[in-house]
Amino acid sequence: MERIPILQLGQFLLVTIQVDMHDRLALALQDDLTTQIVRSRARGVLIDISAVDVVDSFMGRMLANTAGMARILDAETVVVGMRPSVAITLVELGLSLPGIRTALNVDLGMALLQAARGSEDLAVGG
Amino acid sequence: MAETTLAGIIDRHETDLLDEWTRRQLESLESRRDLVPESELRSDSRSLLSVLREGLAYGNGQDATSAQWSKAQSLLSDLSRRRVIQGFSPSQTATFVFSLKQPLFDRISQSAADNPALMAELLWSASTLLDKLGLATVEAFMKTREELIARQQQEMLELSTPVVELWDGVLALPLIGTLDSERTQVVMQNLLEAIVNKAAVIAIIDITGVATVDTLVAQHLLKTVAAARLMGAECIISGIRPQIAQTIIHLGVDLGNVITKATLADAFRIALRKRELVVAKA
Amino acid sequence: MAVEKIQDLGVSSNDDVVLVRQAVRTAAVEAGFNIVDQTKIVTAASELARNTLVHGGGGSVRIELLRETAKTGLRLTFEDRGPGIRDIDLAMRDGFTTGNGLGLGLGGARRLSNEFQIHSRPGEGTRVMIARWKA
Numbered sequence: 001m002e003r004i005p006i007l008q009l010g011q012f013l014l015v016t017i018q019v020d021m022h023d024r025l026a027l028a029l030q031d032d033l034t035t036q037i038v039r040s041r042a043r044g045v046l047i048d049i050s051a052v053d054v055v056d057s058f059m060g061r062m063l064a065n066t067a068g069m070a071r072i073l074d075a076e077t078v079v080v081g082m083r084p085s086v087a088i089t090l091v092e093l094g095l096s097l098p099g100i101r102t103a104l105n106v107d108l109g110m111a112l113l114q115a116a117r118g119s120e121d122l123a124v125g126g
Numbered sequence: 127m128a129e130t131t132l133a134g135i136i137d138r139h140e141t142d143l144l145d146e147w148t149r150r151q152l153e154s155l156e157s158r159r160d161l162v163p164e165s166e167l168r169s170d171s172r173s174l175l176s177v178l179r180e181g182l183a184y185g186n187g188q189d190a191t192s193a194q195w196s197k198a199q200s201l202l203s204d205l206s207r208r209r210v211i212q213g214f215s216p217s218q219t220a221t222f223v224f225s226l227k228q229p230l231f232d233r234i235s236q237s238a239a240d241n242p243a244l245m246a247e248l249l250w251s252a253s254t255l256l257d258k259l260g261l262a263t264v265e266a267f268m269k270t271r272e273e274l275i276a277r278q279q280q281e282m283l284e285l286s287t288p289v290v291e292l293w294d295g296v297l298a299l300p301l302i303g304t305l306d307s308e309r310t311q312v313v314m315q316n317l318l319e320a321i322v323n324k325a326a327v328i329a330i331i332d333i334t335g336v337a338t339v340d341t342l343v344a345q346h347l348l349k350t351v352a353a354a355r356l357m358g359a360e361c362i363i364s365g366i367r368p369q370i371a372q373t374i375i376h377l378g379v380d381l382g383n384v385i386t387k388a389t390l391a392d393a394f395r396i397a398l399r400k401r402e403l404v405v406a407k408a
Numbered sequence: 409m410a411v412e413k414i415q416d417l418g419v420s421s422n423d424d425v426v427l428v429r430q431a432v433r434t435a436a437v438e439a440g441f442n443i444v445d446q447t448k449i450v451t452a453a454s455e456l457a458r459n460t461l462v463h464g465g466g467g468s469v470r471i472e473l474l475r476e477t478a479k480t481g482l483r484l485t486f487e488d489r490g491p492g493i494r495d496i497d498l499a500m501r502d503g504f505t506t507g508n509g510l511g512l513g514l515g516g517a518r519r520l521s522n523e524f525q526i527h528s529r530p531g532e533g534t535r536v537m538i539a540r541w542k543a
Contacts, residue, residue: 020429022422023458054429054447056454057516080358084318085447087353092448093516102358104325109358315444 004029006036012044012113013037013075014106018051026062033066037073044113045070048106050081060095067100076116078102080109130238132252133182139233140175146229147171154221161212170205170222177201178255199262206266210274216267223260227253280312287313289320296397297326298390302335307342314350321359328400329354330393334365344379351384360400362386364393413438413473419457419486420466428457428469432484435471439480441542449482449540452517456486456536459513464488464534474539481541483523486534493528500526 001024007014013036015029033045047063049055055063067077080103090097103109136143148168152159177198202223209219230252238245290298299317321329331347333339339347351361364387366374374381387393398405415435417428432453436446453469460467467488474481493499500514514536518524521538528534 020426022426024422053433054450054454056451056458057513058454058458082357084315084322084353084357085444087318087356088315088349088444089447089451089520090356091349091352092520093451094519095516096352097356102356104322104327104358108325108327311444 001025001028003032006032008036008040008042009110011042011117012046012110013040013042014046014048016048016051020054021059023058026059030062030066030069034069034073037070037075042075043117044075045077046106046109046113047077047079048081048109049079049086050083050105053083053086055082055086055090055095057093057095060090060097063100064097071099076101076113078109078112080104080106130241130244130248131182132234132248132255133179135233135237135248136175136179136182136230138237140179143226143229143233144168144171144175147175147226150225150228151222154225155218161214162209171226173201174198174223174226198259202259202263203266206263207270210267210270214267216264219267220260220264223256223263227256230256287316289317291324291326292330292394293398293401293403295324295326295401296328296330296394297321297324298330298332298394300332300335300390304337305339305343307346310343310346314346314353317350318353318357321354321357327359328362328397329359330362330364330390330397332365332390332393333363333370334367334390336365336370339370339373341377341379344374344377348379348381348384360385362393362396364388364390409474409476411472412475415471416468417471418466418468419460419488421461425454425457425461429454431471432482435473435482436540439473439482439542441482441540445540445542448520449484449538452520452538453484455513455517456484456538459536460486460488460490460534464490466490467533479541479543481522481539483537483539485537488535489533492530492532492534493526494530496526496528 004015004017004019004021004025007016013033015033017029019025021029036042037045045066047066052059063077063079067079070077078101079097082102101112103112148164148171151167151171152164155161181195181198205222206219209222231249234245234248234252238248287299287301290300292298297317297320299313299320301313305313317329317331320326331350347363351363354361362385363381366386366388385393385396387396413435415431417431418424419428429450432450433446436449441449457469460469465488467486467490469487470485472483472485474483500518514526517536517538522541523537523539525537526534527536
């Protein structure tokens with residue numbers, strides 16, 4: 001089974017979903033991300049769904065679980081590039097993706113991660 | 127005797143029928159002969175006559191809506207479409223079919239002169255057949271016209287609700303006029319697309335120019351705000367007049383945590399603050 | 409009303425769920441749906457296909473392109489010979505699930521469709537029909 005590649009950009013991980021994932025692939029991605037976060041001590045994860053044209057409740061769950069697990073591992077997750085048609089459908093579906101931060105594109109997502117990281121470091125550093 | 131069926135009568139008198147029929151059509155179009163060339167009228171008439179003859183071979187056309195008549199139907203459909211675009215009125219278009227009645231009745235009277243019962247039957251068949259086909263023409267005409275109007279409305283819609291970029295990352299959508307459910311959906315989708323294309327983290331939806339807001343429209347607005355939030359952008363609704371505020375309360379619509387401002391200017395001020403921008407004197 | 413086109417697909421694996429999504433997308437495009445309506449019915453199909461696989465033990469879906477005088481529609485019928493649903497109302501409620509999940513499948517599919525029908529009895533399998541129309 002092919003796996004979705006995970007890119008490391010400094011302290012952050014970037015995943016670009018470009019295929020119509022079947023459920024097993026989605027679960028594999030979840031596992032891979034968690035493993036990678038630990039291995040690379042990443043502080044943030046960007047999941048790019050700009051090429052995704054359908055997000056159903058399973059995928060929503062996968063994203064929520066990923067964000068949850070990442071947070072436990074001290075990494076923030078931002079989902080970027082959600083398409084309007086997907087957003088409208090999710091609203092209609094009643095899926096609100098709680099606990100998931102979103103941004104319009106990778107740049108804005110990165111800025112969000114850095115801001116979150118920055119304020120946290122300030123708080124700790126004193 | 128082949129002569130005393132409708133098919134036979136049309137067959138035997140085809141040329142005169144065509145001539146007289148075309149003449150009547152041209153007469154009735156007196157002032158609008160500029161709309162369509164005579165050659166086209168002739169060729170359309172010739173086609174319909176021959177299709178009529180074919181269909182009538184199966185009987186006297188009692189069932190003008192059955193499959194045997196599909197050729198006639200599609201011929202008339204196509205003709206009606208052309209007539210809409212050429213600028214005809216529905217009745218001018220139906221005249222194409224109805225003006226065949228007199229010439230055909232004349233030929234029927236002649237052919238069945240010695241048999242009143244048969245004449246009555248043929249006249250009745252011919253009349254009902256042409257009535258059905260005439261009505262089919264009008265229906266096809268109306269359908270085409272409706273499609274045309276729908277397309278024009280769509281174009282007007284796109285022209286009348288432009289999304290404006292107020293500043294880097296700040297969009298404004300001034301809504302004007304009456305909002306119906308369908309129009310609101312289209313407009314909202316355009317806004318979300320613009321948010322992506324311009325990477326606008328803030329979108330101001332200004333409803334100063336909106337007369338009334340009903341439940342459906344309010345729901346679409348809220349769904350759009352929710353969708354924008356899911357995508358990573360924030361919406362501010364501005365220009366809420368007192369009457370609209372009242373309507374929203376009466377309808378029991380829950381604005382949740384959507385920021386609302388009385389004026390577009392106020393909304394813009396908030397947007398700048400959120401973008402951490404300051405307006406300073408030069 | 410005329411059924412212009414029928415397509416039957418089996419739903420017995422994860423890959424099938426993907427194939428169903430793609431087939432419904434193609435059919436929705438053919439029916440002339442705009443991108444939002446396409447996404448809605450494909451998403452609903454994804455939910456129902458997964459239900460058929462996970463809760464129904466596998467089954468099939470029939471995709472029908474419908475044409476009426478003034479409108480075009482797409483009808484999907486998912487069928488399985490699984491255990492069936494004892495309490496349909498309960499199953500339709502958001503958040504309810506006997507398996508792993510957010511439980512939005514049936515309720516969500518209904519919200520995303522113009523028409524929704526479900527027939528199910530314990531021991532007799534389940535059949536769910538959804539339809540979406542475009543004027």
